[in-house]
Amino acid sequence: MSRTPTILPFILDSKKHVINLADPATRTHASIATTKGSTFHTSSQKSAWIIDSGATDHMTFDPSQLISRKSSTMSAVSNANGTPSPVVGEGSLSLSTSLHLDSVLLVPSLDHNLLSIAQLTTTLECTVTFWLNHCVFQDILTGKTINCGTRQGKLYYLDWAPDNEVKGPAKIATPAGARWFVMFINDCTCMTWVSLLKTKGEVSSRFQQFYQMVETQFHARIQVLRSDNDGEFLNHDLNQFLQDHDIIHQRSCPYTPQQNGVLERKNRRLLEIVRASLFGANMPRSFWGEAVVSAAYRIN
Numbered sequence: 001m002s003r004t005p006t007i008l009p010f011i012l013d014s015k016k017h018v019i020n021l022a023d024p025a026t027r028t029h030a031s032i033a034t035t036k037g038s039t040f041h042t043s044s045q046k047s048a049w050i051i052d053s054g055a056t057d058h059m060t061f062d063p064s065q066l067i068s069r070k071s072s073t074m075s076a077v078s079n080a081n082g083t084p085s086p087v088v089g090e091g092s093l094s095l096s097t098s099l100h101l102d103s104v105l106l107v108p109s110l111d112h113n114l115l116s117i118a119q120l121t122t123t124l125e126c127t128v129t130f131w132l133n134h135c136v137f138q139d140i141l142t143g144k145t146i147n148c149g150t151r152q153g154k155l156y157y158l159d160w161a162p163d164n165e166v167k168g169p170a171k172i173a174t175p176a177g178a179r180w181f182v183m184f185i186n187d188c189t190c191m192t193w194v195s196l197l198k199t200k201g202e203v204s205s206r207f208q209q210f211y212q213m214v215e216t217q218f219h220a221r222i223q224v225l226r227s228d229n230d231g232e233f234l235n236h237d238l239n240q241f242l243q244d245h246d247i248i249h250q251r252s253c254p255y256t257p258q259q260n261g262v263l264e265r266k267n268r269r270l271l272e273i274v275r276a277s278l279f280g281a282n283m284p285r286s287f288w289g290e291a292v293v294s295a296a297y298r299i300n
């Protein structure tokens with residue numbers, strides 16, 4: 001049974017952004033907002049999600065992001081000039097632990113992923129508040145923040161926010177002398193990066209290296225850093241770096257590991273794989289560091 005798409009009568013910019021107000025009788029087309037020229041090229045990170053108040057449905061061009069892909073009742077989406085783009089399927093995906101999307105349309109011709117405000121507020125029962133430079137998704141009943149977005153040019157993008165945690169010290173050092181490791185997790189994709197440490201004091205320099213890597217390899221800026229209240233995340237050098245780069249530091253409450261659920265689950269999974277790997281390969285426990293890095297790579 002086909003769905004009737006909901007189209008918002010909302011104009012983002014009277015000169016460039018136009019919403020395609022399709023024929024209400026059409027039941028096999030959704031619509032998207034577009035801009036003349038380079039609407040979907042304002043960010044060089046193609047995997048970014050644009051928060052779109054003119055899109056009737058969540059849409060992605062990347063089939064690898066979808067879970068339980070199936071055929072869609074939508075046959076095409078239409079942009080502002082009426083040009084149709086084929087829909088080849090739909091599925092679900094998770095952008096973070098608190099942001100799960102269903103009925104995401106797969107549209108290969110798109111250049112970016114689109115997060116539909118109309119669909120999001122309906123399915124998650126949340127509010128979306130737009131400010132000058134950012135926006136916030138909040139649960140209607142609890143007021144809890146689900147996610148945030150940041151304005152870049154004339155568009156709002158879903159935030160790329162890493163969670164991080166330091167583990168150690170290990171009783172046995174690695175051959176290189178490491179006794180700790182720090183995890184950086186992208187809250188949107190759950191991609192994980194692990195760095196081995198000889199001391200906890202290296203966290204600040206490793207985060208700065210990680211920041212540069214993200215900027216160079218993904219053409220993206222880290223906007224929010226989430227961590228617990230351990231001392232390595234409260235040192236002067238790290239705080240100064242965050243301040244200089246306008247990065248918001250979100251810290252969990254003391255003695256509440258449940259607020260770091262993403263990290264806790266990932267850490268448990270990593271260590272389970274490490275134990276199994278070392279045991280299965282009959283390797284000395286001193287190679288735990290290499291096993292952690294390998295486990296993170298395999299999970300990614």
